[in-house]
Amino acid sequence: MSDLDLDAYCQLMQEIKRRTSVVNLILAEPGRLMFKATAVESMCLQVRKILELIAMGSLVANEEALSTARCGLGKLWSGQQILRRVRGVNPDFYPRPIVELPGSGAIKSHWENKPDGFLTEAQFAEAYARCHAVLHAENPLGRTLDYSAYERDVPLWIASIIGLLNSHTIRLAGNPNLYLIHMQEAETEQVRGYVFEQVGSLPTD
Structure with a gap:
């Protein structure tokens, strides 16, 4: 794996952090936008962009896979459809949240799957x-959106992300x-990434 692949993915994650900061600013000072x-x-809008970056992030180093997944993406309104589209290109596309625990001896740390407290598919x-x-209200005379519910739920989505x-x-x-x-x-707010190279071939069933 080239360092360029790692850099590209980390840049996407950094963009997610910036967009998260925008959401947190609006939550802290909603009056800035008047209504x-x-x-x-x-x-x-920011949450949707974040979700799209999460879904497409694993394809960043593969132009062909990215092109295949993005074909017609703008017409998909369902998150399930988007996840299905990306999974067809990369079955392991979804981030796996982990808990890093102290190791012993030569093993610096070991990982465990995070049991909860994260955004599931x-x-x-x-x-x-x-x-x-919210962003594509087709009938302005239809049922009024409950904006207060979104004010409650957006912070929960951000925390889960x-x-x-x-x-x-x-x-x-x-x-x-x-x-x-x-x-x-601890020493930086920049996204950091580490590569673990595969040794040998993966076992098959």
Whole structure:
């Protein structure tokens, strides 16, 4: 795996952090956008962009896979459809949140799957659909959106996204190696990534 692959993925994660900061700013000072509706719409736009970056992130180093997954993506309003589309290109596309625990001896640390407190694929699909409903209101005379519900739910989505990405592993399309990604470390707020190269072939059933 080239360092360019790692850099490209980390840049996407850095963009997610920036967009998360925008959402947090709006949550802290919703009056900046004057109206509740515009504040909610702005937050939902950022959340949707974040979700799309999560879904497409593992394809960043594979131009062919990225092109295949993005074909017709703009017409998909369902988060489940988007996840299905990307999974067809890279079955291991979704970040795997982990807990890093101290190791012993020569083993610096070991990983365990994070049991909860992160954005699941089902929650991804729900959040994406909810954001779509805000940003693409087809009938302005139809049922009024509950903007207060979005004000309650957006912080929960952001917290779950942070829980998913804070420390996670990811496999890129067409690449056998494994990334370990830290969204922040003690000495820097920059996203850091580490490559674990595959030795030998993976076992088959």
